[in-house]
Structure formats: C-alpha cells, structure tokens
Amino acid sequence: FSRYSRGTWTLCETVLLLTLHPLPTPERAAKPQISAFAFFCCVHVFTHVLCGSSSQMTLKECLDECMEALDLFLNNHFTESLERLRPRVNESMYHALIYATVLEMQAMMTFQPDDISNAGNTMKSAQEVCQRSGSHETVAPPPLPRLHLYLQLHAEVCYAECQLQRAALTFLQDENMVSFIKGGIKVRNSYLIYKELHSLIKSPNCLKGPSHIHLEGGISFGIGAFNLTLSLFPPRILKVLEFAGFSGDKEYGLSLLDEGATGLNLRSMLCALLLLCYYTFLTFILGTGEGDVAEAERLLKPFRLRYPRGAIFLFFAGRTEEIKGNIDEVCFIKCAQQAWKQFHHMCYWELMWCFTYKRAWKMAYFYADLLSQESLWSKAMYVYMKAAYLSMLPKDEARPFGEDEVELFRKVPTFKQKIAGKSPPTEKFAIRKARRYKAPSPIKLPVPVLEMMYMWNGFSMISKRPELTEGMMQTLTEAERTLLESPANEYSADDRCLIHLLKGLCLKNQGLLQAAEECFNKVFSSEKKIRFDHYLVPNSLVELSLLFIDQGRRDEAIKLLHKAK
Known part of the structure; x- marks a missing residue:
C-alpha cells in the first residue's frame, strides 16, 4: 500500500466513517442507518485502491x-x-x-x-x-x-x-x-x-531500480555541465572556485555529458544540446575557431534520424555545415518555418552571417532588421549591424526602408542592457565604435561589418572557401584605397591598422603566410600611432602567434602571447 498517498487513505477513511456513521438528522437521530450514496462511494474508492487504479x-x-x-x-x-x-x-x-x-x-x-x-x-x-x-x-x-x-x-x-x-x-x-x-x-x-x-x-x-538510467543521466548532466562550464573560466578564477569546492575538469565534463547524451534517458537531449553548443559555438566565441565538427556530427546523427524535422537539431545541423564551409541557408530557413517563433531568432542570426560571408549586404541587413524588431536579446548589436550593412553600400544606392546609417549608429548606445549585472562585451564594443558618429560631420568606419565578423571569429568560418576569402580581400583592398585617397584625420592610423589586421587574416586563409606575418607586424609597429582602437595591437600579436604555432615556431609564439597578455 506504500504506493498510495496519505490523501488517498484519508479519503477512504472519511467515506468509511460516513458509511458506518452517517451524519445525524432529527428524523434518524435515534437510529443511524447506512446512506446508499455513501456506501456507493465507499465501494467505488476501495475498488480503485485495491485494484491499483489510483490517480497517482x-x-x-x-x-x-x-x-x-x-x-x-x-x-x-x-x-x-x-x-x-x-x-x-x-x-x-x-x-x-x-x-x-x-x-x-x-x-x-x-x-x-x-x-x-x-x-x-x-x-x-x-x-x-x-x-x-x-x-x-x-x-x-x-x-x-x-x-x-x-x-x-x-x-x-x-x-x-x-x-x-x-x-x-x-x-x-x-x-x-x-x-x-x-x-x-x-x-x-x-x-x-x-x-x-x-x-x-x-x-x-x-x-539500482528500474529507472536508474534516468537517475544516472540527471547526475551526469549536472556534474558534466559544472565541470565543462567552470573549465572555461580564467585560471585565476578557477583556482578560487576549486578552493571553494568546485571542480573544472573539461575532459571529465565532456565525457560525462557524452555518456548522458548517448543514453536513452530524460536528460539526453539536454546533455546533447550543451555539447553541441560547446562544439559549434563556445569554441568559436571563446576559442580560436577550431570547433570539433566530427563530434558534433556524431552527436547529431541519432537525433536527426529520430527527429528529422526538429527545429533544434536542424539549427545545429546548419551550424555544423557552416563551420565546414558549406555556407548554405537551407537548414536555417527550414528551422525558421517552425511553430515556436523564438527559434526563428537563432536562425535569423545565423542567416545574417551566412549572407555576410557572401557579401550580400542587403540580405544580411534584412535579417538584422528582423532581429532588431522581434528579439530582445541584444538590440544594441542588431541596430549596430543594420547601420554597418548600410554603410557598406555605395553612397548613391538607395537604402532599404529609407533608413540612414548615421542615425542608426547614433541610436546604438540607447539600447545598452545588462545580463547578470554586466553589459555583454560585444555590445560594449559596438557602442564604442558607434561613438564616431556622434559628431555633426562623422568620419565613416571603413569596414564595420568585417570588423564585427572578426569579433565573432567569422574569418575561421570562410577559411575553407577560397572564393569567399577572395571576396573579403577585394572589399578590404577597396576600403584601403578609399582610405589612402581621403584626407588624413584622427582615426586614420586606427583604420589603417584595422585593415592590415583583417588583410592578414585573409592572407593566412589563402596560405600566403609571409605576407600575413608582415600585415600583423605592421599593426604592432604602429602601436604608438593608434589613438582609439587599442585592442588591435594585442589581437594582432595573438594572430601572429597562432600563425607561428601552425608553422611549428612554438617558442616565438609563446613570447608573443606573453607580450599580448
């Protein structure tokens, strides 16, 4: 009887008491009798209890x-x-x-x-x-x-x-x-x-009961999530957390999550989603753009077979193809047709970048505009990207919806927000870059879309597509020519260094390593001339060190990383 709740037994007891001792009335005060309705209730409840038909x-x-x-x-x-x-x-x-x-x-x-x-x-x-x-x-x-x-x-x-x-x-x-x-x-x-x-x-x-696999899955998800997440913290913070009793072992976390994802349990979907986020997003945003595509595809395969039209797994399938260099919008467009509107926003974000890689500025603007209207996650970023795409169009070309990039850049700071008490770093960066447009006669940003693309590690995404890298190089060459033909101003040195950094990334993708090294060195040698975009110097040193690591020049790379730090 332990499977039935206290409430069930209380109900049975009440009905039984009503059956044996009905509520007294003046007519029957002297002679209690069994209520037919109470007797029926008693039989009904006891039948359900004794036959195992409880609502629990x-x-x-x-x-x-x-x-x-x-x-x-x-x-x-x-x-x-x-x-x-x-x-x-x-x-x-x-x-x-x-x-x-x-x-x-x-x-x-x-x-x-x-x-x-x-x-x-x-x-x-x-x-x-x-x-x-x-x-x-x-x-x-x-x-x-x-x-x-x-x-x-x-x-x-x-x-x-x-x-x-x-x-x-x-x-x-x-x-x-x-x-x-x-x-x-x-x-x-x-x-x-x-x-x-x-x-x-x-x-x-x-x-180990009959549902032990669900219990193990829940614990694997919890311990794995903690270990993986904490391993992404800077070493100094991680040491403090470990002193407080936490652990941040990345490999152990990944193994537990993989164990949970591959078993048929209630948390397998959560384990798989966390791993897919790590392999296809976190390694790009917090790392050097070396996502584990093979692991992502292995995890996706059984879920894609089981849920061929599932929006979540369609989205990650599209992201995996994007990392492989297959900049195809099909998966994201299919994902955006689903019933839950919030999935659309994730797809719009990826579609925006797919069209960015192809230099289809107006199509990319269209998705940034949709995000700015429908999503609350980072309006400052969406409005900045809208302005950035418009600024990439020729001066005499008509702007969609009659919008003006200068006015949009000026609105960016008004959308600043905080998450967990902090402003997102990408929003801070967008607001800082948009300050140039506060002046009555603002000086145009040379390649704001490509600069933000670099912040999201987009140059790694196009490294397997030579024609896309060639297109970006053409855009940078045109911007450099425009910069040389324009009169010098307080932003000239910063803009030249930005173009050198981005050209270095394109040259690296094309296998022209010596030319890429020269571009990164030009940024470093201009350190004292840079007035606003001070991030360019440490970032160029990091890119140069990654170039040296690929060439086997590890000692030189370590020295550069210390200098960048």
Whole structure:
C-alpha cells in the first residue's frame, strides 16, 4: 500500500466513517442507518485502491509520459508537449521539472521580463514538488523502505536541477549584486547535491531500480555541465572556485555529458544540446575557431534520424555545415518555418552571417532588421549591424526602408542592457565604435561589418572557401584605397591598422603566410600611432602567434602571447 498517498487513505477513511456513521438528522437521530450514496462511494474508492487504479502514477509511468512529452517537443509540437505535462505538474516531480524547463528555454529565447518571471515562478513550484517527493537536506540512507529511498534519490536530482535553473533565471532577471549573490548560493547548493549524489551512485551498495538510467543521466548532466562550464573560466578564477569546492575538469565534463547524451534517458537531449553548443559555438566565441565538427556530427546523427524535422537539431545541423564551409541557408530557413517563433531568432542570426560571408549586404541587413524588431536579446548589436550593412553600400544606392546609417549608429548606445549585472562585451564594443558618429560631420568606419565578423571569429568560418576569402580581400583592398585617397584625420592610423589586421587574416586563409606575418607586424609597429582602437595591437600579436604555432615556431609564439597578455 506504500504506493498510495496519505490523501488517498484519508479519503477512504472519511467515506468509511460516513458509511458506518452517517451524519445525524432529527428524523434518524435515534437510529443511524447506512446512506446508499455513501456506501456507493465507499465501494467505488476501495475498488480503485485495491485494484491499483489510483490517480497517482508510478515513477516509471511518470518518466514514460515525460519522455512522450519530450518527443512531442523535439518534433516541434510545443503546445501539445506542455498540455501533456500540465495536468500533473503539482504532483509529479518529473512533470513539474520538464514543464518548467520548457518554459525556461522559451523565456531565455524571448528575453521578455514576463516570460522570465513566469518561468522563475514555475521553476520554484517545481522545486517545491521535488521537496515534497523527497528530502533535499541529505542523501544519506535513512531507515526507509528501499522504494522510498530510491524515490528520494530521484527527488534529489530533480531538486538540484531546479536550483541550477533558478540560478540562471536569477542572473537574467535582476542586475543587482544581492540577486547575483543569491544566484551564486543556489549554484553552490546545486553543485553540492550533484556531487554527493554522484559519489552515492558510484558506491557498490547503490540502489539500482528500474529507472536508474534516468537517475544516472540527471547526475551526469549536472556534474558534466559544472565541470565543462567552470573549465572555461580564467585560471585565476578557477583556482578560487576549486578552493571553494568546485571542480573544472573539461575532459571529465565532456565525457560525462557524452555518456548522458548517448543514453536513452530524460536528460539526453539536454546533455546533447550543451555539447553541441560547446562544439559549434563556445569554441568559436571563446576559442580560436577550431570547433570539433566530427563530434558534433556524431552527436547529431541519432537525433536527426529520430527527429528529422526538429527545429533544434536542424539549427545545429546548419551550424555544423557552416563551420565546414558549406555556407548554405537551407537548414536555417527550414528551422525558421517552425511553430515556436523564438527559434526563428537563432536562425535569423545565423542567416545574417551566412549572407555576410557572401557579401550580400542587403540580405544580411534584412535579417538584422528582423532581429532588431522581434528579439530582445541584444538590440544594441542588431541596430549596430543594420547601420554597418548600410554603410557598406555605395553612397548613391538607395537604402532599404529609407533608413540612414548615421542615425542608426547614433541610436546604438540607447539600447545598452545588462545580463547578470554586466553589459555583454560585444555590445560594449559596438557602442564604442558607434561613438564616431556622434559628431555633426562623422568620419565613416571603413569596414564595420568585417570588423564585427572578426569579433565573432567569422574569418575561421570562410577559411575553407577560397572564393569567399577572395571576396573579403577585394572589399578590404577597396576600403584601403578609399582610405589612402581621403584626407588624413584622427582615426586614420586606427583604420589603417584595422585593415592590415583583417588583410592578414585573409592572407593566412589563402596560405600566403609571409605576407600575413608582415600585415600583423605592421599593426604592432604602429602601436604608438593608434589613438582609439587599442585592442588591435594585442589581437594582432595573438594572430601572429597562432600563425607561428601552425608553422611549428612554438617558442616565438609563446613570447608573443606573453607580450599580448
């Protein structure tokens, strides 16, 4: 009988008492009798209880239904997925967690304050459901039946996941330091629970129930996510975090996430998405543009077979092809046709860059314009890119929608925002570059699109397509000629160095290593002439060091990296 809730037994007890002792009335005060309706209720309830037809679902039934809802979600049936989960969000920890996770994904893509607040409240409710399902204070085995202990472990991992996701929402929702500290405490609590659970399931005496694969998947996701994410922090910060009890082992994190992604469990999709983000985005944004395409394709293959039209996996398939040099918009266009509008914005961003690589400035402007109107993630960046694309068009060519790039550049600072108390670095950069247009007679930026493309490591994306690199070289040559023909001004030295840096990248892609080295050295030798864009000198040293590493000149590369630092 332990599978039935206290509420079920209370109801049965109430009906039984009503049956044996009906409420007294003046007519029958002296002679109690059985109520026919109460007797019927008693028989009905006891039949359901004794025959196992309780409204409460077993753990396996809950997990099976959640897997079905997840399948609907990955097949683009987003509304149906939520409807499948909604009826049991107040009684099943897994229904509550998956429902809140879907809402959080939506909130992170829309970036709407109302969506973030709603997701936070839903995740808090999910956490309360997990608390009712099992104590989160300790995972030490209490004197409980084995089934209760096993349910407690599942409740623990769900609780830790709720804590982690609530922390992410806290960072997005509030900008003040108090909220940042609260989010940090949630992160630490989540990590400690995952760490204790991981030790427990690796012990020889660990319980292994019929749904153990889902439990292991949840713990692999948590420990793997922490290790991979923390490994991306600068070494000095990582040492402090390790002193506080965290660990940031990248290889260990990747192995755990891979283990979770390849198993058929409830968190396999989350593990796969985190790995795909790492292989196709983080290695480009935080690294040198050497994404692991083979690993990304291996992870994608089973999901593409299972969800051939799934928007999420279509998006990553497009990104993988983009990294390989196949600058084709087909996957992103298919992805943008799906029902959940927020997926469109991710596709618009990639489509914008695909047309940038092809130098189709007006088409790229079109997608930047769509983002500026529909997405709240980084309006400063979207408006800057709109202005940048317009500035690449000839003076006498008509501007789409009659917009003026000078006015757009001047609006960029008004869209500045903060995430987790900090302004995104790319927004800061865009605002800094747009300052040139504050003057009554502004001096035009030479190649703002190509400069921002460099910031997002776009020159690595076109390295496998010689014709695209050749097109960029033509644009840079024209800009250099225009610069030489124009009268000197306070930005002249900065603009010349920028063009040298970008030409060096193109020459490197073309295999002209000596010419590329000369371009990077020209920037370094002009250090004292640069007045505004001081980032050009350390970046040129980094690019030169990467060039030396490719040539096997490691000692020279290390010296340059120290100098850049």
